[in-house]
Amino acid sequence: MVTKVPKTKKVGPTRGFGPRYGATVRKRYIKVITELKKPHKCPNCGFVRVKRESVGIWKCSKCSHTFAGGAYTPVTKLGIIARRAAKGLPVDEATKEAEKAEAETVESATEEETQ
Numbered sequence: 766m767v768t769k770v771p772k773t774k775k776v777g778p779t780r781g782f783g784p785r786y787g788a789t790v791r792k793r794y795i796k797v798i799t800e801l802k803k804p805h806k807c808p809n810c811g812f813v814r815v816k817r818e819s820v821g822i823w824k825c826s827k828c829s830h831t832f833a834g835g836a837y838t839p840v841t842k843l844g845i846i847a848r849r850a851a852k853g854l855p856v857d858e859a860t861k862e863a864e865k866a867e868a869e870t871v872e873s874a875t876e877e878e879t880q
């Protein structure tokens with residue numbers, strides 16, 4: 766008699782990928798896509814309703830405020846630096862701040878491998 770073994774169902778953005786593209790690439794993909802899909806804070810009204818309209822275009826569903834941002838996140842490290850540079854402010858400080866924020870981002874992208 767064959768006993769039924771419950772199959773482990775893979776979840777997450779890379780569930781359709783199977784074993785393809787390598788673990789590192791899949792983990793990076795998860796990190797980027799989860800950041801892309803979660804709602805972001807609107808710089809205009811403050812509500813967490815900003816979603817990506819297209820690559821680099823972000824729109825708030827609350828106040829319809831549309832603005833340009835990063836390809837996968839509304840605010841990028843380079844964007845902060847660029848904004849400071851445009852204002853004529855020192856860039857070094859912004860770089861430090863961005864690096865600090867980057868370090869705080871916990872790497873939680875893990876996928877269960879059943880092979």
Ligand SMILES: [Zn+2]
Nearest residue numbers: 807810825828
């Ligand atoms: Zn808004």
